[in-house]
Amino acid sequence: MEQVKCECGHVNPYGTAFCEACGKPLEEVEKPLLDMRYEGSARRSQTYNKTVIDKIWNFFSSVKVGVWLIVITLIASAIGTIFPQKMYLPPNVTPAQYYEDEYGWAGKLYYELGFDNLYGSWWYMLLIALIGVSLVICSLDRVIPLYRALNNQGVTRHDAFLRRQRLFSATKIEDARLLEAIKERLAKRRYHIREENGNILAEKGRFSRWGPYVNHIGLIIFLIGAMLRFVPGMYVDKVLWIREGETKEIPGTNGEYFLKNEKFTFETYQKGKENAVFNAAIDRVGSGMVAKTYETKAVLYKRVGPVIAGEEPKLKKIKEYKIRVNEPLKYDHYALYQVDFKLNELKSMSFALIDKQTSKSFGMITVDLLQPKESYDLGNGYRVELLSYFPDFYFDDDGNPNTKSRVPNNPAFVFKMYAPDKPKGEVSFVAIRQTIEPFGNNKYKMAFAGIDTRNVSALTVRRDFTLWVLGIGGAVFMIGLIQGMYWNHRRIWLKQTNGEVWLAAHTNKNWFGLKREIQAVIDGTGITMPIDQAEIAKKAQGGDEHGTA
Amino acid sequence: MMKKQRLVMRTVVLLLLLAAVGYTIYANFFTEKTEIKVGATAPDFELTDLNGNTHRLSDYRGKGVFLNFWGTWCKPCEREMPFINEQYKAYKKQGVEVLAVNVGEPKLSVQKFVDRFGLTFPVVIDREDQVMNAYEIDPLPTTFLIDKNGKIQAIITGTMTEEKVKQYMESIKP
Structure with a gap:
């Protein structure tokens, strides 16, 4: 496609709105003011549209397309909050069934379209990826022509360019030495000054124009960081529930590390025990109501030798550490954070075998709730057998006792009690606060005699090699934002023509500040303060409306 | 010549972006993040x-x-x-x-x-x-x-x- 040569001699790319060097409008425009966006440069996408590559490029180069991609992503994200995400469903349900049972056809559709695991669904990731592509192409397509236009700009501007700037004035002037004074004042205000045939271009804060693009680079680095999470080994995020006294494999470490929970402590602020400054606060909410510490006293072990799951591991102690909120145990890039807890989980229950009539006890048994024994001998011919055990007891749909999980939340037992006078045994169903005798009246009873509990701690296992990439992305993002927000790109043109001095000015934001600056610069020089042509046009329009109303 | 250069540049940029997007989607949906996948050796236990x-x-x-x-x-x-x-x-x-x-x-x-x-x-x-x-x-x-x-x-x-x-x-x- 041919290029356009301006009368000033500069060769512009096809599609340029006004000459890069002198600013003479190259296209016929009806509007009184020039559209200064992108310096009138030819956004390339708008000009070449030949091959398939060009068509794809032009599609992504459109800001409209980019905005729509973002809007669609936002709507999808919003829909994803209507029903719970898959990861928050109760354990041991089948998602396909659960959504349909709970929410009917809408739930089924929700599941089938992948809203149940929104951030992991292929089309959501594709949307994010397309936003990334749009970001790159939009930026490239604008920053290169903009750079070119700003780099090629001339000092002497065409009259039509100056007259059609928003701020413009023309002053009849005899003494051209005034310009020297103005130049000095501009230099003092950190304007970069270029001069050509007695014409002046004063410019400052050009680097502010690169802010949006720096910001986009930051976003792209951030997206790359997010992408790295899918690379094996880069990111681990698991939860470990561990009871006091237990030693368990740390999930996500491929069987390499083990953790022992020696003790979990939950402390609150107690009246009288704390520093006096806390008294008022403690009084307000009540003693023992505010959490002070969540702490897991842990020992970290490393497995020695080859990893074979299930095999009794040979362990080497690495270190002891008290894990508190925000004070994770860190080792080998893994971090274990205190995240949740459960106080007083049942550990064992004790029962006494008694005669229901006399309440005479024939001995006590203690049932370990994680690994109960089958038979308990009390001596003298008294014996108890555990026929069935339900750690998390409920009656299922068929009306049979069953367990909801393997966690001893609500234990229930079927005991068979043997005594010298009951050699065939009596069966008793014992749950918390209830005893059922399924085969009629028993002579003996398992009387509740106490419990033993322990605390359970939940730790998040985290390993994240993408964090520094995300950090850099975030920092670059902020730098770009600041660069574009807190500096303005200001330009002031002064041109001597036919005994007049023409003054025109442009800024990308904060016109008020620019006007004040011009006022200060021309003060006392006799140059007319430029008028704001945009404001006048607006006022004229407003006045018309008023008139007709 | 300019036109050719432009086409090459655009193609290269688009291919790079396609590779990044393709890899993300591929890594996330067509490979497992661990060794547990069809075709792999089952972990011994x-x-x-x-x-x-x-x-x-x-x-x-x-x-x-x-x-x-x-x-x-x-x-x-x-x-x-x-x-x-x-x-x-x-x-x-x-x-x-x-x-x-x-x-x-x-x-x-x-x-x-x-x-x-x-x-x-x-x-x-x-x-x-x-x-x-x-x-x-x-x-x-x-x-x-x-x-x-x-x-x-x-x-x-x-x-x-x-x-x-x-x-x-x-x-x-x-």
Whole structure:
């Protein structure tokens, strides 16, 4: 496609709105003011549209397309909050069934379209990826022509360019030495000054124009960081529930590390025990109501030798550490954070075998709730057998006792009690606060005699090699934002023509500040303060409306 | 010449972006983040059954292994157990072994369950969740079909019909 040569001699790319060097409008425009966006440069996408590559490029180069991609992503994200995400469903349900049972056809559709695991669904990731592509192409397509236009700009501007700037004035002037004074004042205000045939271009804060693009680079680095999470080994995020006294494999470490929970402590602020400054606060909410510490006293072990799951591991102690909120145990890039807890989980229950009539006890048994024994001998011919055990007891749909999980939340037992006078045994169903005798009246009873509990701690296992990439992305993002927000790109043109001095000015934001600056610069020089042509046009329009109303 | 350069530049940029997007989607959906995937070698493990015998997966090389993870509270597991038991009787002679891994419940509960259904295949208990972690079990039941070379042939989550169980056992016959 041919290029356009301006009368000033500069060769512009096809599609340029006004000459890069002198600013003479190259296209016929009806509007009184020039559209200064992108310096009138030819956004390339708008000009070449030949091959398939060009068509794809032009599609992504459109800001409209980019905005729509973002809007669609936002709507999808919003829909994803209507029903719970898959990861928050109760354990041991089948998602396909659960959504349909709970929410009917809408739930089924929700599941089938992948809203149940929104951030992991292929089309959501594709949307994010397309936003990334749009970001790159939009930026490239604008920053290169903009750079070119700003780099090629001339000092002497065409009259039509100056007259059609928003701020413009023309002053009849005899003494051209005034310009020297103005130049000095501009230099003092950190304007970069270029001069050509007695014409002046004063410019400052050009680097502010690169802010949006720096910001986009930051976003792209951030997206790359997010992408790295899918690379094996880069990111681990698991939860470990561990009871006091237990030693368990740390999930996500491929069987390499083990953790022992020696003790979990939950402390609150107690009246009288704390520093006096806390008294008022403690009084307000009540003693023992505010959490002070969540702490897991842990020992970290490393497995020695080859990893074979299930095999009794040979362990080497690495270190002891008290894990508190925000004070994770860190080792080998893994971090274990205190995240949740459960106080007083049942550990064992004790029962006494008694005669229901006399309440005479024939001995006590203690049932370990994680690994109960089958038979308990009390001596003298008294014996108890555990026929069935339900750690998390409920009656299922068929009306049979069953367990909801393997966690001893609500234990229930079927005991068979043997005594010298009951050699065939009596069966008793014992749950918390209830005893059922399924085969009629028993002579003996398992009387509740106490419990033993322990605390359970939940730790998040985290390993994240993408964090520094995300950090850099975030920092670059902020730098770009600041660069574009807190500096303005200001330009002031002064041109001597036919005994007049023409003054025109442009800024990308904060016109008020620019006007004040011009006022200060021309003060006392006799140059007319430029008028704001945009404001006048607006006022004229407003006045018309008023008139007709 | 300018035009050619532009086309090349655009093509290169688009290809780079396509590669990045393609890799992300591929890495996330067509590969597993761990070694647990169809075609990979099943992680070795060693667990003890109710009779005190240890079972090591690698000792079963040369046979097809029907590896089932289950819990007594899990109703879908309960439904498919009798089917597995029935088919096991037929396929045991043909070199298919069943290993049922219980997810760390009390031996008592597991024993009662095994007795209730008269299960004849070895039932091992994963007391410390190590094997569950290694196989990334979620949800129950999950069944791994492992061929005679120790490679994972298929991963089935959810309950199976007797017909399916039969089909699966047939597929890993050595």
